[in-house]
Amino acid sequence: MAVEALRLDGVTRRFGAVTALHGASLVVAPGEFVTLLGPSGCGKTTLLNLVAGFQTPDEGEIFLGGESVTRVPVWKRDIGMVFQSYALFPHMNVAENVAYGLRARGMPKVEAMGRVAEALRMVRLSGLEDRRPRQLSGGQQQRAALARALVIRPRILLLDEPFSALDRALRGGLQVEVREIQRAAGVATLFVTHDQHEALAMSDRIAVMSGGRIHQVGTPEEVYARPADRFVAGFVGDATVLRGRLRGLMGGTAGIEVGQAVLEADAAPLRGLSQGAPVDAFLRPETLSPGGPALLSGEVRSVVFQGGHVDVHLACAEAAGGRAVARLAPMLASGLAAGSVLELAGPSRCAAFPAEEPA
Amino acid sequence: MAGEKSTALGQGAPGLLRGLALPAWLCGLAFAAALLAVFQYALRAHVPGELEPGGFTLQNFVAQAHPLYIGVFWDTLLLCAGTAILSLLAGYPLAWAILRTRSRLARSMILAIVITPLFLGEIVRTYGWIVVLGNSGFLNAALAWLGLGRAEMLFTTGGVLAALVHVTLPIVVIMLAAGLAHIEPELERAAQSLGATPARGFFTVTLPLSLPGILAAGTTAFAWTFSAFATPQLVGGGKVNMISNLVYQLGFASFNFPFAAALAVSGLALTAVSLAALSLVTRRVEQRL
Structure with missing residues (x-):
């Protein structure tokens, strides 16, 4: 049996008197695409930041590939993250951006460039290696950010509302594309969104959150047709x-x-x-x-x-x-x-x- | 960008701008006339015992080739460069803290400490440094208490440098903070998520992106320090001289206005050349970003 890609065991995070996350438990299987869905302030971003390592839980344990990473700093976690703003380095071209994680791991330049070319082929950006991020369209920037996160072969891919900065017309196509790339890479993925349509369209499973709690975890069909409580019934679908x-x-x-x-x-x-x-x-x-x-x-x-x-x-x-x-x-x-x-x-x-x- | 902005403004309020054009021209003329007066003094001969200069000569510029004056020019350049570099080193962490601290209290305190010197006059600040650096001043008292003996700090280059850094720090911090504000915090997080330690992230992402702000702040500190007068005059006590002190001595102790004017013109030219060189570097850096 393959080890789960991610396991959260009763993870709690407090900010002063406010509890942003109440004992959240969640398992993501290898290759699985799991969405954290909820309104703003529901704790989904906190959960993502805890998995990434930008924050440390007050209680509970986080495991990546069966190994506890609760006290491991971000840069040693082998995660791939796509940020809301994409956070591409503006002073580097596309190839240098994608190579960044490989170079940080000490990979020689020649070998890194081979991996970069492969990653750019995967996201269909071949030929744009020398462009600066600002010379790319929104959709291209997103794919470059995805290539940068995937090229290091992360233990988990974290997507923080990656579609919110894009035109509505672009989103549908990119959702399908991101899902295809994720499936081809076979990487377990945790996706944060407040958009129920995105969640329903893309996920293997959805974790619906509000008030710092996970209300229900299930396939899109389950969450839509058999909501576990009033909140889920009201938040997902009309x-x-x-x-x-x-x-x-x-x-x-x-x-x-x-x-x-x-x-x-x-x-x-x-x-x-x-x-x-x-x-x-x-x-x-x-x-x-x-x-x-x-x-x-x-x-x-x-x-x-x-x-x-x-x-x-x-x-x-x-x-x-x-x-x-x-x-x-x-x-x-x-x-x-x-x-x-x-x-x-x-x-x-x-x-x-x-x-x-x-x- | 700036060009576009001003055209937009011009189209938005043409009447107002046209109304302000005349006073602006008058002010400009007055400034230009003052500068021209300095230029024409620089090109006329000094008549000992007379305030009115004599006929046309280039002697005032030729005489500056003397090692004494070249030394003062060189010291001035070194003091300017040292001040710029030290205030950047001191100002960068402060600007960073102002932008990135989550505590509003900490931000206000840093801002207050950094900005307050701007509201004190240069003389007050400089006397403050005399009190701190003097033989029985605060620093020497502290050294003596620690059993480390006394150190000569007042009337030394180091003392002048410390006081000059204090003068330029507020400007440098404000300019750096403005430059650093353009760097998205998510970029540092992205570098770390990709496996870079915070130090590696700083040197490969944050620092290269801060270069335009660093160069702008450094250039300003350099030019600002070039015209420093009261600080080297009082803290240097005649032992540490910058161009402006030399101009003052020649003009108001020897009443050699033409030579003082020529020195001022040379200083101005040196500043212009230095700034041109720095702006060339800045443009190179900005093209690469």
Whole structure:
């Protein structure tokens, strides 16, 4: 059995009175792409900095390739990091930038240049060796930073919001490209982002974080379809929240009464609740469809064309916050206009959690 | 960059700028006239016993070839270079600390200590140094208390150098901090993430990127020190002479205005040549960055 690339055991980090990270535990398998997803201030950057070694944990242990690095300084950890600003050295050309980590390890220049050429081929920057970073486009800078991090064959690749500085139009293509390069290099990767779309699109697994805690670790499908708690359900993907009552628990499945309808949900988050207790049902927009039996209805506020689908926003008294959103095929949404009333049928299964305040 | 900025300003407020052009020209004319007066004195003969100089001569410049004057020029250049180098060495860590410290208190304290000398007059500062360096001054008292005996510090080149560094340090720190502020902290972190020790990261990334700021601050310190007068006059006590002290002695003790003016013109030319050489180096460095 291969050793895990990264293991965090109950890592806690405090800044004065503030605890930025509460006993985080996480394992990244060799070659795996794991994303830390959460809003700003959730502790994801702190976690990344702890793995990199820019900070030291107050409690807990960090292992890279099975070896404890908790007290090892950054420059001895064999990590590869791509920074938010890329942090390419402006006084060096692309080749010198990529060679930096090899030279710091004492590799002779000739040998280093061979490895640099190989790395630049991998990120498709061959021929740009002599350019200065500022002569490169944003996407090229990112690939140069990636080559610089990968050429040292790091034990883990750390990506700190590497797409946030790029145009939206560029991001999609680069996400696919970064993932392909990462897969080809076979390097375990920890990726930090606050963008759920990026996380869902790129990850093998996602660790959803908030308030310094890891709320759930799972594949994108798991995190989206079976969120572990309210925070994950609300943060990853859009949702319409309806108040209902717990009808009963049967094995792993709970029955939820919402109005006249009965929905099924994962029982785990509802264990310990008594029958009839108020619960909140989280409905994904694509699980709502026009027609009956109506689970909810409301006046159309806006119809947003998104190309492949249409987002219909409704004013809906039953839903939390008074708003509901349905994602419809453009065909189904044709003829809908602001002001018309729409009835929506729900799914048979949803995610449900104990109600936040008593109904 | 600066050119673009001024055009943009010119387009933004043409009326205001045109209104300021006349006073600016008048000031410029006044300054040029003063400088021209010095130039014409330098080219006229000294008549002993007379304040009014005589006819045209190049003698004032020829006479400067004397080893005595060449020595003072040379000492001045050395003192300027020494001051620039020492204030860079002292100022770099201070500028760095101002930029990188997380403690607001520490930043304010360093700034206060570094900047305060700017608000004290040169004379006050210089007398401060006399108190510190004097035979029964603070440093000698401390040395004696430690049982190390006394050292001659006042009226020595070392003493003048220390006082000159104190004078230039605020400017150097401010200029260095402005230059260093352009260096992203992430670059140092990137170097470390790539396996460079903090020292290697400093010498391969931070220091090369600080070179433009170092050269600008060093050039300014050099030129600034060239015109130093009160500090070498009082701390040097006539034993350590810079060009300005020589100009003063010739002008106001010997009343040889033409020769004093010629020395001043030569000093100005020497400064200009030194600055041109430094700016050539700076341009080379900036092209490589």
